[in-house]
Amino acid sequence: DVVMTQTPLSSPVTLGQPASISCRSSQSLVHSDGNTYLSWLQQRPGQPPRLLIYKISNRFSGVPDTFSGSGAGTDFTLKISRVEAEDVGVYYCMQGTQFPPTFGQGTRVEIK
Amino acid sequence: EVQLVESGGDLVQPGGSLRLSCAASGFTFSNYWMQWVRQAPGKGLAWVSRIKSDGSTTSYADSVRGRFTISRDNAKNTLYLQMNSLRVEDTAVYYCVRHYYNAPDYWGQGTLVTVSS
Numbered sequence: 001d002v003v004m005t006q007t008p009l010s011s012p013v014t015l016g017q018p019a020s021i022s023c024r025s026s027q028s029l030v031h032s033d034g035n036t037y038l039s040w041l042q043q044r045p046g047q048p049p050r051l052l053i054y055k056i057s058n059r060f061s062g063v064p065d066t067f068s069g070s071g072a073g074t075d076f077t078l079k080i081s082r083v084e085a086e087d088v089g090v091y092y093c094m095q096g097t098q099f100p101p102t103f104g105q106g107t108r109v110e111i112k
Numbered sequence: 113e114v115q116l117v118e119s120g121g122d123l124v125q126p127g128g129s130l131r132l133s134c135a136a137s138g139f140t141f142s143n144y145w146m147q148w149v150r151q152a153p154g155k156g157l158a159w160v161s162r163i164k165s166d167g168s169t170t171s172y173a174d175s176v177r178g179r180f181t182i183s184r185d186n187a188k189n190t191l192y193l194q195m196n197s198l199r200v201e202d203t204a205v206y207y208c209v210r211h212y213y214n215a216p217d218y219w220g221q222g223t224l225v226t227v228s229s
Contacts, residue, residue: 037214096214
């Protein structure tokens with residue numbers, strides 16, 4: 001299985017400041033169809049996960065442009081340009097290129 | 113509005129069985145692959161199973177293969193997960209999730225399965 005490793009595991013951030021989460025996969029996530037199926041999800045406290053980004057950098061419907069995704073191959077990054085109180089939660093990367101789909105261990109974003 | 117509503121979670125003894133259901137609305141259910149993802153208490157996310165839009169193809173995580181069966185009824189817009197030979201380690205919130213560009217785009221609120229004697 002593809003192992004997804006996120007860093008850091010915890011990220012205390014000041015309101016209004018940027019935050020960045022890294023995700024590294026144990027194998028290339030480039031699919032034979034040319035796409036890279038790397039997604040980012042947000043899970044607020046007590047809520048189900050919510051899709052933020054798919055195929056590395058595509059924001060899902062309703063996701064604010066303060067969230068952006070980048071990367072290629074095995075190294076990916078989620079950036080929050082200005083952290084707001086509602087951004088508190090756990091963020092997961094997920095790969096859908098290789099079977100079975102696998103998730104990172106999660107990064108907790110909290111306010112300093 | 114896309115809605116996914118799970119039901120069927122309960123407390124069950126090890127070795128027991130349970131069937132989860134997921135009622136879908138707000139989209140053409142028969143056009144989408146669907147999947148189940150679980151989350152053990154205080155832990156991260158783990159993919160469980162998925163099924164093709166017409167029900168012809170299914171896949172499972174190694175940890176549940178041979179014990180769990182995913183199915184769907186497109187006429188009823190409902191996804192199912194039959195869980196047999198349940199183990200303590202199957203304790204988790206089970207989420208019904210729509211599949212979109214190999215990403216999980218819409219999630220239900222989840223249903224809690226507790227396996228304990």
